[in-house]
Amino acid sequence: MPSLGVNIDHVATLRQARYxxxxxxxxxxxxxxxxxxxxxRAGASxxxxxxxxxxxxxxxRDIFQLxxxxxxxxxxxxxxxxxxxxxxxxxxxxxxxxxxxNRREVTTEGGLDCAGQFDAxxxxxxxxxxxxxxxxxxxxxxxxxxxxSARLGAEFVELHTxxxxxxxxxQRAAELAKLVEGARRAIGAxxxxxxxxxxxxxxxxxxxxxPGLEELNIGHSIISRAVVVGLETAVRDxxxxxxxx
Ligand code: PXP
Numbered sequence: 045m046p047s048l049g050v051n052i053d054h055v056a057t058l059r060q061a062r063y064x065x066x067x068x069x070x071x072x073x074x075x076x077x078x079x080x081x082x083x084x085r086a087g088a089s090x091x092x093x094x095x096x097x098x099x100x101x102x103x104x105r106d107i108f109q110l111x112x113x114x115x116x117x118x119x120x121x122x123x124x125x126x127x128x129x130x131x132x133x134x135x136x137x138x139x140x141x142x143x144x145x146n147r148r149e150v151t152t153e154g155g156l157d158c159a160g161q162f163d164a165x166x167x168x169x170x171x172x173x174x175x176x177x178x179x180x181x182x183x184x185x186x187x188x189x190x191x192x193s194a195r196l197g198a199e200f201v202e203l204h205t206x207x208x209x210x211x212x213x214x215q216r217a218a219e220l221a222k223l224v225e226g227a228r229r230a231i232g233a234x235x236x237x238x239x240x241x242x243x244x245x246x247x248x249x250x251x252x253x254x255p256g257l258e259e260l261n262i263g264h265s266i267i268s269r270a271v272v273v274g275l276e277t278a279v280r281d282x283x284x285x286x287x288x289x
Contacts, residue, residue: 046252047089048283049119049240051263055079056101067103076102077109079275084116086279090139092261094121095128097145104131111135119261124168133175140172141180141202141261155184155204158192169196180238185226194233201230202238202261205251209242220250227254245285252289260286
C-alpha cells in the first residue's frame with residue numbers, strides 16, 4: 045500500500061496571510077509544526093514541506109523544528125539554490141524532492157527539466173546522496189525526463205499528477221495512462237516511484253494503480269478539508285482512501 049506524505053505548506057501560507065511582516069510574533073498561528081504532529085498522529089507516514097527561495101510560506105525555523113519533532117520522516121521539497129542545498133545538507137532530512145522553482149508561480153507548476161538542467165542538477169543530487177539523503181526528482185511522466193532522472197542517480201521520481209488532476213473525461217484517462225507508462229518506464233530504469241500534486245479524495249483512487257507506487261504527497265486538498273472537518277479527520281479520510289484502493 046502506498047504511504048501518505050502530508051504537505052503542510054498551506055498551514056504556513058495561512059500564518060503568513062496575517063503575520064508576514066511580524067514572523068517572530070509570539071501570536072503567529074497556525075503552527076505548521078503542530079499541524080505536522082497531528083498529521084502524523086492521524087496516519088501520515090511522512091511530512092513534506094517546501095522551503096522556497098523567497099520563504100513565502102515555510103521558513104528556515106519551521107524546517108529546523110520539523111527536523112527535531114517529526115518522528116515519521118521529513119521530505120524537504122526544494123529547488124537547487126545554493127543556500128537551500130546547504131541547509132538540506134546541514135539538517136539531513138530523510139528525503140529531498142527537487143522541484144523546479146519559479147518565483148511567480150502560485151504552486152509548483154510543471155515538472156523539473158532534468159534533461160535540460162542535467163549539469164546543474166548532477167552535483168546537487170550527488171552531494172545529497174553522499175550525505176545519506178534519499179533524492180527524488182519531481183518530473184512529468186515524459187520519457188526523456190525519467191531517463192535523465194535515472195542517469196542523474198536519483199533514487200526516486202515523483203511523478204507530477206497535476207495534468208491528470210486538472211483534466212476531465214477522456215483527457216483525464218489519457219493523463220492517467222501517461223502516468224502509468226511513466227511509472228513503468230521509471231521502474232525499468234531502476235527508479236522508485238512516488239506521485240503527487242492536485243490529488244483529492246475523489247481523484248486519488250485511480251492513481252493508486254500506478255505500478256510500483258510507494259508514496260503520495262498531498263497538501264492542498266487535505267489542508268483545505270481540514271478547515272471544515274479538522275486536520276485529523278482530513279488526514280484519516282485520505283489514509284482510508286489509500287487503504288481501500
Ligand atoms: N509534490 C510536490 C513535488 C509539490 O511541489 C507539491 C505542491 O507543493 C505537492 C506534491 C502537493 O501538491 P498539492 O498541494 O496540490 O496536494
